[in-house]
Amino acid sequence: MSYIPQEIESKWQNYWSEHRSFEPSDNFDLPKKYILSMFPFPSGRLHMGHVRNYTISDAFARFYRQEGFNVLHPIGFDSFGMPAENAAIKNGSHPKTWTYDNIDYMKKEFQSLGFSFSKEREIATSDELYTKFEQGFIIDMYEKGLLYRKEGLLNWCPHDQTVLANEQVIDGCCWRCDTPIVKKEMNQYYFKITQYADELLNDLSKLENGWSKQVLTMQENWIGRSNGLEFKLFLDDKSKKKLDDKFNSFEVFTTRPDTIYGVTYTALAPEHEIVSYMIENSLLDENTINTIMSMKNSSSIDRQKEKSGVSLGISVMHPLTKKEIPVWAANFVLIEYGSGAVMAVPAHDERDFDFAKKYDLPVKAVIKPSIGKLNVNEAYIEVGVLFDSGEFNGLNSNDAKAKIIEHFETLKIGKKTTNYKLKDWGVSRQRYWGAPIPFIHCDRCGLVMEKKENLPVALPDDIEITGEGNPLEKHPTWKYCKCPKCSGDAIRETDTMDTFVESSWYFLRFCADKTNWEKEPFSNSQIKYWMGVDHYIGGIEHAVLHLLYARFFTKVFRDLGYLDFDEPFDRLLTQGMVLKDGAKMSKSKGNTVDPDEIIAKYGADTARLFILFAAPPTQELEWNDSAVEGAFRFIKRFYDKSRGIYKTAVKPTIDHLKLNKDEKFARKKVYEALQRAIDVYNNRYIFNTMIAGAMEAMNALTSQENKDVLTEGYWILTSILEPVIPHVCHEISKNSFELKNFVNQEIVDEVLQSDSIKYGISINGKNRGEIEVALNMPNEEIIALAKENVKKWLEDMSIVKEIVVPNKLVNLVVKPC
């Protein structure tokens, strides 16, 4: 019997399928664990990142099953999205065919890796049943005022011919194809995620124990809450007149009201309505207009290169001193943030300072450091003490902030405000392969929702995809319909939804079993039992996008009455990337390793063992072909040596006292490995050390000859390794233990206590020797033995202090006599 993984693995994979081994029980009295991996986009083949992701979740799922938990470990496919359409353009395949063919192939790959997914709950988000419920939620959200339509400036990717959310724009380029994005004015639907900004931010504290600091900070920065003062700057009479009395004032926002007396100019975004009015009505000279237009047309990257601006020839009055302040248009002022206008305090803000220096605008310092001198050659941006600030002189910045806000509020010329970087989530996509937005445009009734009983609004199959424009828009008949309200002729919305909508609630859908699959999106009792997700495993790239949206949906569903909890994912494990030759595996770099080839060559168990052994799950994992072979050799040895064990359906009982030294040592190693495994699976998730412990135990087991000890060792090791290398462990266990050992293993204390203990001896903290002493030896005797052992280091020395760390070491503090 030599180790042939292909035979063993397919045998067990078939066995698990036939026995429905991984379907959760509907007995809700059992303790539960919901183990979830981020579901994949069906791109065609699994890559190593997927293998790592699902190997980690599978280890959890299998461990908890052994521990007696009712485990939900589902899988599905995030199957809407652009690559399906891109493939259609490239090969003429239909997005639907392409998608579902890929799903079939990837399911076979899952099977061949031995992942213990619940197959009966598998979903593809492009399934019409999924779309149906999703569209239902969209209608609910619209009714609640959480979804709205407006015209706005949008990120448009000229290559993918689609609108992108701000989160999908990376360094000014499309997150998928790297094409620089341009701004385009369009109608589009938005989720009002900003309404939940505070809660999304505050509830991060509930996740502190289960989520990494990194992800929490990324979300915190993304939401970007800042508190400050919002107030109006009033135009002077001359300026009002110039603007035909159309404008009286404009709003600005500042987080530094303490610097208010240092305002020397004010700047508007080039897109600001006052600027637009002045351009449209030729209130500026041609040069100025050209400069502003070029600011507006330059990409966000160009706009960041250098500050530039133009004077608009109008002025406002300082809210407190009533002095005249010139108004500029400047490229560094963002229309999307705050009110698109800033008060400029060059003495205390770097950006304002740079701009003032460039255009020779006055700089007026009003804050000085509480100790030391103010350097007037740069902006002093720290907090400090106010001067030249009227009645606020002498206050420190923090007190002044509060006082000045209060002052503005008393005078009713401004108010305390909070601003966010987070913007509402634009969800329209001008694409075919997505869930249609279930709205209808009627000339008489306006924007009308489709009736729920007519859902889903399904995609037409007969479609032509050319890569230009929206295929639904161009379809000859699909968009023509009757208005649900007046029954007159109407037109369907042709925008489809951002695929992040589907992944914002799929984890809830998994809670539903087949019996209510058709009737409702999920049942309350099932949600109550299964949620929250105990372990959510996936890539760090979703730290802000998916994870923020899913949190948002959870809160919305709670407010719609579907749920009664606030946060979906109790614990989040973000796995590290899989690297080869120091770089992320990617087709373009040509450094990929194909999981199918590894499985064909070494088997799934080897792939799984290597992946969990080579690094802790949150760290990057460097692919190493010879280490993969090492993993294979370990499994082979593990399998070969199992020839030495005997058949038993119960764990052998062993009289520990009768064992020799090697036998006792081997047993101890086995139980130490068990102890470690329990800790790793429950608390620390560092599978590499758990596997190392099992390897140590194996090494000790093969260095002794007692068959009882060997058999007991295998009883335990196949149990703790089953989550990692399930096929070979099942094979061994079936051959010898009738699969009876895949249960919670109990620790035997006497094994862990040896009859002697090694103490390291150090002098002044330096390691100098080692002694072995009997159990329970009094400290005085240990110290005496220790002194004897390191006698030569004590010559001409007097001992100042003696420290005994129980079961560890003795430290003697000495000094020369």
Added chain:
RNA sequence: GCGGUCGUGGUGGAACGGUAGACACGCUACCUUGAGGUGGUAGUGCCCUACGGGUGUGGGGGUUCAAAUCCCCCCGACCGCACCA
């Protein structure tokens, strides 16, 4: 610039204030063998006047009987955000 994570052998990585380098890869030597992804034994941080000693966790300081681990400063890497007023 701001924020986060992290710096340990030739490599991946152990060590939750207590004998640094577990476990594995690689390498060296030897033994096995029907030479082709075999098994075994021994060795493997660095330095030295080597059955002994020194030194060592990016660098420098500190706390402690004891620091890779805690604190401060510096250097470097990676990731995220980036003119957010």
